[in-house]
Amino acid sequence: MKALLFMETDGEKVLGGSLELISAAKALDAEGTALIVGSKTSADTAAALGIPVIFIDAAADCDTLTEILSEMVKEENPDIVLLSNTAMAKDVAPRIAGRMGLGCVSDVIGINKDNGKVIYTRPAYGGTVLEHMQVDGTAVVTVRSGSFSKPEEASKAVVTEKKMEIPAGAIKAKIIDKVKEISEAVNLEEAEVIVSGGRGMGNVENFKLVEELANVLGGVVGATRPPIEDGWISRAHQVGQSGKIVAPKLYIACGISGATQHTSGMSGSNYIVAINKDEEAPIFEIADVSIVGNVNEILPVMIEEMKKVKEEAK
Incomplete structure (x- = not known):
C-alpha cells in the first residue's frame, strides 16, 4: 500500500498534525512518501523522522x-492521500478528489484495516455518533490533529527536490494583502495544555481566572461561544464545531456544560478535567476527572496549588 502525505508547514516548520500523518501511515503498514511545498527546512525535519520526502519550491x-x-x-499513484484536517486541507482535499475522481473522507479520527479493506x-452529527466509511479506490483523507501520536526520530531518509511548472491559468485567486490580528497567533491546535x-x-472578571490558570500551567486559553459573544475574549480562542478542533494532553473545562457543539471539538483530548456546579452536566460524561462545585471558588485553589507544585519543582 502506498501513501502520499501532504505535510503542511507554517513557512518554517511542519505543523504538528501533519507530523502525525507519519504514524497514521505506519498504522496501515503503508509505504509513505511526504510532500512538502515551499519550506526546505521542514523537508529536512520530516526526513529526519525516517520518511522519504519530495520537496517542491513553490507557493x-x-x-x-x-x-x-x-x-x-x-x-x-498512491492508494491513499493523507492531509491534516486544517483549514487549508479542508479546501484542498475535496478539490483534488473532485478533479481526480477520487473518494474523499474528512475529519478522520481512526484508520483501521479489516479483511484487507x-x-x-x-464523528458525525456534532460528534454524537461515529461513522465507519470505506472507499473504493484511492481516497483523499483529512485526519483530525491529535488522532495519532507524533513519530520519533529515525534513520534520516532522502529528500528529493522536484521542479514543477504551475500553469498561469491554474491560479484563480491572488492574495494581494494579508491582515493578521495579534489574537490570531493563538495556536490552540498545537497546545499541549488548554484551559x-x-x-x-x-463575567469577564471571573474569566480572568481561566487565563491565570492557563498561564500557571504554561497552556493556552480556550473558550466556548458565549464568552466570545459577550466580548470576554477574542474569537481566535473558540473551541468547538464553529471554532478550533483540539486534542491536547490536558484539557480543563471551567464552567462548561458540555453541549455537543463544544465537546465535538475537544473530545479527542488525552485527559479531561471538568468543573461545573451541575452534577448532571453532560461534560462529566467524557471527563476523566469531574469536580462538582462553584468554578469561581475552585479555580483560585487550583491556581495556588499549581503554583506551589511549580515552586517545589524548582
Missing part, C-alpha cells in the same frame, strides 16, 4: 497546492 496557496497535489497523485472512522472557560464563569 503554498490553495490553487497552487491543488495543482501540485493533483500532479503528484498522477505521478505517485481500509476503514475510516469519523477553557464557558458561560458558567459568570
